[in-house]
Amino acid sequence: NAGVTQTPKFQVLKTGQSMTLQCAQDMNHEYMSWYRQDPGMGLRLIHYSVGAGITDQGEVPNGYNVSRSTTEDFPLRLLSAAPSQTSVYFCACRGQVGYTFGSGTRLTVV
């Protein structure tokens, strides 16, 4: 039981490049979320999902896409990276004991 797994841990992108941040959970939980963390800004909700095939926007969705084809996976896509998307990204999954976070992806866009 690995909990919530995020890959990669670190990534450097050039402006305009695209990439997908992966998030997988093995707990068979329905609710999953993506957050970005910037200094002094706390954790801001990007997108969330309440089950396979169902997603919705959070506080800061612009520039990001998500999909949820299976219960286990909830990838976050950056279609055209911008320096403003430099951040630490966390995936979270709601279980029986609150929300569990993945270890994060540190993304730098140059």
Add this chain to the structure above:
Amino acid sequence: GENVEQHPSTLSVQEGDSAVIKCTYSDSASNYFPWYKQELGKRPQLIIDIRSNVGEKKDQRIAVTLNKTAKHFSLHITETQPEDSAVYFCAASSQAGTALIFGKGTTLSVSS
């Protein structure tokens, strides 16, 4: 949507003192209020949570209180220790608990 305000942004205490962090929320429909601790370079970890049908909850040196009428909740840490030094985040559930909205965090420093 939900908005969560957290104060103070920084808090310095001496070892053994108590620390109190306060949060307010805007959505009266929110019913779940967790607190997370995040150490440098680590992921946020749940330390305590409270639901709207409870006014107070304690777990050893940590307690959380909730005032639904005023829409605020607080974290109380007693007998602080240097290992309590971290960033603490409050959060509130939005839209039937589908996702959490976080405050901006409080950096707690406990000096010995």
